[in-house]
Amino acid sequence: MSPARSPAVAVDPTPALEETLSAVEQRLSGLGEALRQRDLAEIDSQSAELHRALARAVDHFTRAARQGPIPPALRLRLASTSGHVAAQRESFARATAALDRAIDVLLPRDAPAVYGAYAGAGRSLGGSIQA
Secondary structure: OOOOOOOOOOOOOHHHHHHHHHHHHHHHHHHHHHHHHOOHHHHHHHHHHHHHHHHHHHHHHHHHHHHOOOOHHHHHHHHHHHHHHHHHHHHHHHHHHHHHHHHHHHOOOOOOOOOOOOOOOOOOOOOOOOO
């Protein structure tokens, strides 16, 4: 006699997805606060945590989507959070470009050589003055 199999019970993924999404939202908020305070160590820490939280969220939402539709409220929160991540990324890109421009002004990479090794190669060093 074989053991009876119990029917597969569908597990509601909503609580786990909510928790995962909340973690991303908290990390975004923490990163925003660290940026406002210009706390470099905290920016680094929050960025790393945000990266991990985003990776978990992508994994959880991908698996949940394979099992069935994502609840509309969570889809809206995910879209909103995705927009915040994109805005944060754009802000970083602008800040990085501005910093690069400032560094280029202060420390030009390709400064023109006023007196190079061959600057006077076309002129004769010796010679006479003619009137």
